[in-house]
Amino acid sequence: MPSAYHPLTEEEAVQYVRSKLPGFFPSDAQLFSREIGDGNLNLVFRVVDAATGRSLILKQALPYARVVGESWPLTLDRARIESEALKIQGELAPGLVPRVYHYDPDLALTAMEDCSDHIIMRKGLIARKRYPRFAEHMAEFLARTLFFTSDLYLSPEEKKARVRRFINPEMCKITEDLVFSHPYYDADTNSFNPLIREDVEAIWNDGDLRREVANLKESFMTCGQALIHGDLHTGSIMVTEQDTKVIDPEFSYYGPMGFDIGALLANLFLSYASHEGQTADPGERKSYRQWLLRTAEDVWNGFLERFNRLWDEHVKDEMWSAPGYRDAYILRLLQDSAGFAGCKMMRRVIGLAPVADLETIEPPEVRAVAERQALRIGAQLVLRRGEMRRIGDITDLVRREGGAE
Amino acid sequence: MPSAYHPLTEEEAVQYVRSKLPGFFPSDAQLFSREIGDGNLNLVFRVVDAATGRSLILKQALPYARVVGESWPLTLDRARIESEALKIQGELAPGLVPRVYHYDPDLALTAMEDCSDHIIMRKGLIARKRYPRFAEHMAEFLARTLFFTSDLYLSPEEKKARVRRFINPEMCKITEDLVFSHPYYDADTNSFNPLIREDVEAIWNDGDLRREVANLKESFMTCGQALIHGDLHTGSIMVTEQDTKVIDPEFSYYGPMGFDIGALLANLFLSYASHEGQTADPGERKSYRQWLLRTAEDVWNGFLERFNRLWDEHVKDEMWSAPGYRDAYILRLLQDSAGFAGCKMMRRVIGLAPVADLETIEPPEVRAVAERQALRIGAQLVLRRGEMRRIGDITDLVRREGGAE
Numbered sequence: 001m002p003s004a005y006h007p008l009t010e011e012e013a014v015q016y017v018r019s020k021l022p023g024f025f026p027s028d029a030q031l032f033s034r035e036i037g038d039g040n041l042n043l044v045f046r047v048v049d050a051a052t053g054r055s056l057i058l059k060q061a062l063p064y065a066r067v068v069g070e071s072w073p074l075t076l077d078r079a080r081i082e083s084e085a086l087k088i089q090g091e092l093a094p095g096l097v098p099r100v101y102h103y104d105p106d107l108a109l110t111a112m113e114d115c116s117d118h119i120i121m122r123k124g125l126i127a128r129k130r131y132p133r134f135a136e137h138m139a140e141f142l143a144r145t146l147f148f149t150s151d152l153y154l155s156p157e158e159k160k161a162r163v164r165r166f167i168n169p170e171m172c173k174i175t176e177d178l179v180f181s182h183p184y185y186d187a188d189t190n191s192f193n194p195l196i197r198e199d200v201e202a203i204w205n206d207g208d209l210r211r212e213v214a215n216l217k218e219s220f221m222t223c224g225q226a227l228i229h230g231d232l233h234t235g236s237i238m239v240t241e242q243d244t245k246v247i248d249p250e251f252s253y254y255g256p257m258g259f260d261i262g263a264l265l266a267n268l269f270l271s272y273a274s275h276e277g278q279t280a281d282p283g284e285r286k287s288y289r290q291w292l293l294r295t296a297e298d299v300w301n302g303f304l305e306r307f308n309r310l311w312d313e314h315v316k317d318e319m320w321s322a323p324g325y326r327d328a329y330i331l332r333l334l335q336d337s338a339g340f341a342g343c344k345m346m347r348r349v350i351g352l353a354p355v356a357d358l359e360t361i362e363p364p365e366v367r368a369v370a371e372r373q374a375l376r377i378g379a380q381l382v383l384r385r386g387e388m389r390r391i392g393d394i395t396d397l398v399r400r401e402g403g404a405e
Numbered sequence: 406m407p408s409a410y411h412p413l414t415e416e417e418a419v420q421y422v423r424s425k426l427p428g429f430f431p432s433d434a435q436l437f438s439r440e441i442g443d444g445n446l447n448l449v450f451r452v453v454d455a456a457t458g459r460s461l462i463l464k465q466a467l468p469y470a471r472v473v474g475e476s477w478p479l480t481l482d483r484a485r486i487e488s489e490a491l492k493i494q495g496e497l498a499p500g501l502v503p504r505v506y507h508y509d510p511d512l513a514l515t516a517m518e519d520c521s522d523h524i525i526m527r528k529g530l531i532a533r534k535r536y537p538r539f540a541e542h543m544a545e546f547l548a549r550t551l552f553f554t555s556d557l558y559l560s561p562e563e564k565k566a567r568v569r570r571f572i573n574p575e576m577c578k579i580t581e582d583l584v585f586s587h588p589y590y591d592a593d594t595n596s597f598n599p600l601i602r603e604d605v606e607a608i609w610n611d612g613d614l615r616r617e618v619a620n621l622k623e624s625f626m627t628c629g630q631a632l633i634h635g636d637l638h639t640g641s642i643m644v645t646e647q648d649t650k651v652i653d654p655e656f657s658y659y660g661p662m663g664f665d666i667g668a669l670l671a672n673l674f675l676s677y678a679s680h681e682g683q684t685a686d687p688g689e690r691k692s693y694r695q696w697l698l699r700t701a702e703d704v705w706n707g708f709l710e711r712f713n714r715l716w717d718e719h720v721k722d723e724m725w726s727a728p729g730y731r732d733a734y735i736l737r738l739l740q741d742s743a744g745f746a747g748c749k750m751m752r753r754v755i756g757l758a759p760v761a762d763l764e765t766i767e768p769p770e771v772r773a774v775a776e777r778q779a780l781r782i783g784a785q786l787v788l789r790r791g792e793m794r795r796i797g798d799i800t801d802l803v804r805r806e807g808g809a810e
Contacts, residue, residue, distance in 0.1 A: 045464070169561060217724050221561065
């Protein structure tokens with residue numbers, strides 16, 4: 001840990017902004033600071049000029065993580081990774097991530113654009129909000145950040161230099177454990193609704209499923225395809241009707257593209273399952289579920305259209321231009337995305353970090369119905385990913401396994 | 406380049422050994438030094454004590470590569486990578502690589518065991534020598550170096566730390582160009598027997614083949630499975646009847662395991678094809694070819710036996726223990742090895758760096774027959790790798806495409 005490191009107080013946050021970002025606020029501005037993070041991994045200060053309403057966020061990494069009451073040390077290097085990833089993503093997909101104003105390695109602190117007028121996407125999904133531009137924005141974010149950081153675009157030397165800069169062992173380990181391991185056996189960290197124990201045990205006893213999850217885990221650990229966000233669930237996306245911001249890329253590293261696409265699909269499908277319990281009215285439920293699946297389709301199709309265009313414009317390598325290579329690449333990407341989506345869904349039902357979409361359903365009997373749907377969809381996405389040829393195959397599977405009316 | 410760097414002379418090599426490895430030779434020893442490298446990439450000094458015959462090798466990287474008359478700058482960092490890889494390999498597979506006595510980052514120089522009583526394997530193969538312990542030694546080298554540097558054995562943190570240390574962009578670029586790109590289109594660097602132009606053009610026009618090579622290239626560039634040697638042809642192996650030393654791991658990086666296994670198989674199969682021209686007597690040819698294919702089978706089967714034993718003993722991860730995962734892993738490895746072997750064969754016929762096995766066949770008409778065999782075997786190994794279920798499928802393919810008597 002750099003010796004200058006210490007967690008800031010709200011007052012120090014104001015002083016910090018005045019001294020380190022002198023032009024941001026008028027020098028005589030009256031600044032207010034409030035810590036608005038959940039305090040588990042990071043401190044998040046919102047600093048506001050009362051007179052103008054102008055504001056910014058200071059995000060400071062804490063040297064430990066606090067989960068289920070336990071505390072374990074966690075590298076501050078993730079603040080560097082997050083700030084560097086935000087800068088790269090901001091250049092590649094302008095407007096779709098918060099702007100970075102300043103990064104301070106000693107304090108593991110990033111000053112960035114305040115998006116407090118946005119809400120966390122997951123909350124919007126629980127409330128059955130619709131975001132007409134969300135699919136288009138995420139298609140743009142995914143296509144551009146994945147394409148331009150891959151071997152399809154970068155020189156091999158530049159790509160490998162980035163692989164090195166984004167080696168991120170501690171954050172990857174969290175995913176390796178919580179997404180790809182613990183949910184598939186009786187691990188201490190698991191935590192699930194007792195009413196679905198039989199379904200969970202069926203997963204633990206499904207050798208085919210565990211083998212396929214192992215294959216996906218191996219891919220997560222060995223396949224350095226692009227600089228991925230690494231944690232692209234709907235809690236890492238902030239939205240308004242017209243705007244979308246992807247936040248918190250502290251899990252960024254060079255990994256399989258399908259992991260980002262799959263994370264996003266998984267969270268749309270988790271929402272799909274959750275409305276089994278969240279939404280009593282059959283008509284409303286059906287209509288919102290249709291919107292969710294159409295959004296998933298629009299994300300993939302929009303991604304594909306952009307990815308193809310980028311390929312046409314930028315791919316120079318003789319070998320990447322071999323006939324049929326691109327189609328095979330994209331098909332593999334769809335199938336990877338399905339598989340990773342499946343893991344992401346199952347882990348949210350069985351594992352350590354549940355999602356509010358399901359967690360807030362009462363009573364537990366109703367929650368269990370939605371959770372079983374999520375587990376079935378997740379398991380089938382993993383097992384049958386090799387059969388997926390287009391996004392419609394995936395949304396059909398969700399409808400079929402998710403008890404569509 | 407470190408400012409202290411300069412290429413040593415033979416005399417300086419002696420002085421260097423006296424001052425930096427003071428215990429190695431008696432202080433009054435009469436030392437002789439001779440530069441025995443080919444001078445294209447490295448200087449190689451053999452330093453001998455005339456009285457006792459005791460000797461060592463100083464290998465010094467040059468800051469450029471000289472190939473086909475041209476010169477391009479090349480990182481001295483490869484000397485660090487080579488010395489670190491040799492140390493790791495020496496710990497994992499004792500006796501199968503030269504011992505490292507000393508590494509000097511300023512001079513990009515490694516002092517190591519002298520293996521001058523061994524000959525380069527390729528020369529032995531051209532002379533139809535048989536090496537009864539070669540397969541066993543290479544099986545041991547491959548199984549232990551690949552297994553113990555992979556996620557199957559290392560902690561995720563340690564593995565990622567090694568990935569970082571062995572990022573090797575410049576050497577990988579050479580492989581990306583010369584093995585996976587240039588041979589498959591009309592690139593300036595190519596150089597082949599004019600008599601096989603039609604066969605080479607057929608490869609350039611084979612879209613399926615180019616697509617599959619692109620897939621293998623992508624795997625080489627993205628799949629960080631284990632610390633591989635990266636250049637494991639029979640010119641990187643020194644042998645006696647009883648001993649085997651793998652040398653020159655300056656291409657080491659975290660890549661697909663199958664690339665090492667495939668490189669070795671490819672060079673046995675290139676030898677197989679070469680004896681079409683090297684060996685006039687049908688009986689001798691047949692008998693030696695049988696030995697070559699049996700050796701390929703013994704390498705794989707010996708590898709498999711050891712790899713399985715290591716898996717039984719050391720794999721602790723719940724997910725790697727999922728039923729069927731290991732079989733799928735090993736099957737993929739066999740198929741990867743076949744594909745990489747195919748690329749390695751074709752590039753030696755079409756590309757920049759020919760092999761003496763084929764190059765020394767006269768007249769060109771006879772050489773062309775052997776070269777066509779090598780191309781056919783290589784192309785089919787790439788195209789049909791997905792059909793390979795056991796090593797016998799691969800050696801059958803070689804026999805079939807290689808015009809076995």
